[in-house]
Amino acid sequence: MSDTATDTRPHLLILHRWRDTHARYADYIDHAVNRVTYISTELGRSSVPTSAEVVVTVPSTDDLPAVRAAVTELQIRFGVPERLVALNEGDLDTAAQIRQELGIVGQTPAALAVFRDKLMMCRQVASAGLPVPAFAPAPDSDAVRAFGAAHGWPLIIKPYRGTASRGVVRLDSKAALDPAAGLDSQLAAERHLVQSYVDAPILHIDGLWEGTSLGSWTASRYVGGTCADFTRGTYLGSVEEDDPQLLAAVDIFTRSVAAALGGCRPLVFHLEAFVTETPDGGPALTFLECGARVGGGEIPFVWREVHDADLMAAAADIQLGRTPVLPALKTDEVAGYLLLPLPVPAPCTVERAGWETVPPEKLLPYAIVHASVGTLVQPISGYEHVGTRFRFRGQSTSEVEQAIEAAAAGFRLDCTPACRLTEGARP
Numbered sequence: 001m002s003d004t005a006t007d008t009r010p011h012l013l014i015l016h017r018w019r020d021t022h023a024r025y026a027d028y029i030d031h032a033v034n035r036v037t038y039i040s041t042e043l044g045r046s047s048v049p050t051s052a053e054v055v056v057t058v059p060s061t062d063d064l065p066a067v068r069a070a071v072t073e074l075q076i077r078f079g080v081p082e083r084l085v086a087l088n089e090g091d092l093d094t095a096a097q098i099r100q101e102l103g104i105v106g107q108t109p110a111a112l113a114v115f116r117d118k119l120m121m122c123r124q125v126a127s128a129g130l131p132v133p134a135f136a137p138a139p140d141s142d143a144v145r146a147f148g149a150a151h152g153w154p155l156i157i158k159p160y161r162g163t164a165s166r167g168v169v170r171l172d173s174k175a176a177l178d179p180a181a182g183l184d185s186q187l188a189a190e191r192h193l194v195q196s197y198v199d200a201p202i203l204h205i206d207g208l209w210e211g212t213s214l215g216s217w218t219a220s221r222y223v224g225g226t227c228a229d230f231t232r233g234t235y236l237g238s239v240e241e242d243d244p245q246l247l248a249a250v251d252i253f254t255r256s257v258a259a260a261l262g263g264c265r266p267l268v269f270h271l272e273a274f275v276t277e278t279p280d281g282g283p284a285l286t287f288l289e290c291g292a293r294v295g296g297g298e299i300p301f302v303w304r305e306v307h308d309a310d311l312m313a314a315a316a317d318i319q320l321g322r323t324p325v326l327p328a329l330k331t332d333e334v335a336g337y338l339l340l341p342l343p344v345p346a347p348c349t350v351e352r353a354g355w356e357t358v359p360p361e362k363l364l365p366y367a368i369v370h371a372s373v374g375t376l377v378q379p380i381s382g383y384e385h386v387g388t389r390f391r392f393r394g395q396s397t398s399e400v401e402q403a404i405e406a407a408a409a410g411f412r413l414d415c416t417p418a419c420r421l422t423e424g425a426r427p
Helices: 043-047 062-080 089-102 108-115 118-127 141-151 183-189 242-262 299-307 311-319 397-410 419-421
Strands: 011-016 035-040 056-057 084-085 134-139 155-159 170-171 194-195 202-209 213-223 236-240 266-279 283-291 334-340 348-355 369-370 388-394 411-416
Touching: 011 062, 011 089, 035 062, 056 089, 062 089, 084 089, 084 311, 084 388, 089 108, 089 155, 108 118, 108 202, 108 388, 118 134, 118 194, 118 242, 118 283, 141 155, 141 183, 141 194, 155 419, 170 183, 202 242, 202 299, 202 311, 202 419, 213 334, 213 397, 236 397, 242 283, 266 311, 299 388, 334 397, 388 397, 388 411, 397 411
Parallel strands: 011 035, 011 084, 035 056
Antiparallel strands: 134 194, 155 170, 155 194, 202 213, 202 266, 213 236, 236 334, 266 283, 334 388, 348 411, 369 388
């Protein structure tokens, strides 16, 4: 007999992987009124609410067969879930597939496709008349070479689907297409597109599209490098912009992009755009990418801690079939964050963490998160598992940007590669 025979509370399923409290599920769903089950990674179990009905552990939440088996186990006990919630970008595809297979109401692979297929995304934004860098499919190096001849160099090659700048490659000239570089094998293994490179600052714009109007949002500029640079060892910072002229242009641009991609459906978005100039020197925006989810890094935390609003709550509302509600943001402070990469590839052991040069008090981060000394850091993808995470608040963009740069220069994390632990015993 299944548990459903004696307990008729609605069954809600959550797919979860965060170790930290990116999402406060117990605030979004009454765990007494509903039977809330979780499929989690082992690391993620530490942040699952104690009021969870059942937690099933899987090696990885983007392992579809493992997740499917866990869902089957829960379905036998509690029935088909009425809703499936997945808030991490890496879990959106898995959740959509499970919803389709079981007939669960919510976003299916078809509905998600425009936010996961970057070629489709660019085509839809361009068809709405918005500026997008030149782009085309890149099935092989000949196609890339032809694109470069038509549009110039540098170029960017990236997979149709991917997270955290996975697989993004910059090609500075046609010489980079030498067969020895292995580009053809990369293009054959997975579908890619090619785009013109834009040498301009990049904003990420985070907020809520309510279906007909733009809800609360913030616009932040990457500092130190880009997401792609971070994968190559550069620090990644982000600071919210406070320039009224820029924010006015962002408002207009964001409304247009959200309407083009989201239509009349509510949408929590993480939108990236290049900032260039109009002929008269004003700000102009060019589309880069847009995700239908809360942005990564420290975005959920600075929204809650600095602006007193929970963007994850709005994302959960949408997946639960509710009307998402976000309060007007508390805007008397500017927020920012910094991610420092591990100094050596994981797995590695943390030997030291601390300030070499302590910034002035007003530039100190209000939160620092890193693995404690002696911890063995495992090779796990995602911005949560970087070397050190910092969060900042201040009175202006310039103050927070200065704080980010001071922390990047003054904080040091020392790690020993795991392979050296055994090698150290040798004479």
